[in-house]
Amino acid sequence: MSEWQPSIDQSRQPTPPTLYPEYTKPGGVEYIYRELEFWTSGFFPGSLHVLLERQRRFGHVIAQQQASGKSSIAAPHVLQLEFACRWWTANLHCNSQLQGTHDLGFMIAPWARRQWELLHDTQSYVTMINAAKTLAGRFNPIIGAIRSWDTCETKVYSFKDLSTDFLVIIDNMMNLDIVFWAAAQTNDSAMFNIALSHAKLSQRELIRPDSTTTHLVNFDPATGTVKQRLTNQGMGHESCWTRGQAWAIAGFAQTYSWTGDVSFLKTSRDCADYFLENLPTTLIPPWDFDAPKDGRQPTDTSAAVIAAYGMLLIHESMIARGDSSEYLAAALRILNAVCEHHLNPPARFVVPRLEVETVEHGVTLEHGAVTVDLGEGETILNGATINNFEFAPRRWANHGLVYADYFFLLCGNKLLEMGIGQLILRTE
Secondary structure (H helix, E strand, O other): OOOHHHHHHHHOOOOOOOEEEEEEOOOOOOEEEEEOOOOOOOHHHHHHHHHHHHHHHHHHHHHHHHHOOOOOOOOOOHHHHHHHHHHHHOOOHHHHHOOOOOOHHHHHHHHHHHHHHHHOOHHHHHHHHHHHHHHHOOEEOOOOEEOOOOOEEOOOOEEOOOOOOEEEEOOHHHHHHHHHHHHHHHOOHHHHHHHHHHHHHHHHHOEOOOOOEOOEEEEOOOOOOEEEEEOOOOOOOOOOEHHHHHHHHHHHHHHHHHHOOHHHHHHHHHHHHHHHHOOOOOOOOEOEOOOOOOOOOOEOHHHHHHHHHHHHHHHHHHHHOOOOOOHHHHHHHHHHHHHHHHEOOOOEEEOOEEEEEEOOOEEEEEEOOOEEEOOOOOOOEOOEOOEOOOOOOOOEOOEOEHHHHHHHHHHHHHHHHOOHHHHHHHHO
């Protein structure tokens, strides 16, 4: 896996990391890093934990694939992964107390929940609970929502006064998961109701009648009325930014699993249906569904894999209800297209053989330190777009992206959990 290389480099440093991978420059192969307080800091450690989960829970499938010749990629030893997981998260627990962001779910849950469940790390459990409480503390009962951004500035609008503007974005649906989880762990009905209220508000105000998503809604914090509907990353204020649509698919599917409210499952399905109906023939979404279809628009593979993950969640819920579902097949088509068009060539583990002198056996050959031949990039996928809004302070397109990789890996684990990987292995 190409994302393993930065972990090997950082593991040789004297102290755990304080900078975390976010993206590669268009045409570049190496990660650009951000400070640990940035909202994407949890995704690279999250990817390591997803790989650890894969080794721990589905190691037999990996071993069968290698034995059958279907996979020639050597996986890192589980102890290496455990070390990398702890090393990359040693400095992240403090983020659970950050007061100025709604992204604590993204920053904490991808690694801390698995570190608790796989490694029984009590500090990670406490970190999850603290992050959920911090996030719930951003709730405004008048609006019925958790504040997303404190401030936001582009070339065409600026919001800096918390007393006059209350910003809610569709991305925040994904961060409800940590609040629901903590509420379930602690039997906290108030926390549960905060997450539920935010989901209902988002369902009402950020989902349009045609099942497309508004990226950003600005509310009056004193009255709860809508002041503006805007975009911060899409083509325009009335367009359908594809990653926002994907956040809605996955976020409402997660919310249904916690609440059992079928209206959330319907919203997730409606958003997924729109997503599928508007995909181009390549099955790779453009960065915005309303962008000109001129062949020059950048793709967004992060939107593709997040949407696919949401569709897998929909499929699970529908099957559990006894309903038929076409969403598994749809998710697999998208993932296959991503692999066909936007998968970077695999990195390769290089394990030198060293001569070691022993008392009992004389000179023997042993494996040396593992290094990695990166190939063409540190990310697994290419073809992502962080932001292509015309009036954004910065624009990024056609690059690798850490959360595209995270959700791609997460899709793989979900398929294994559903028995898809084992089924393919048995039938081929």
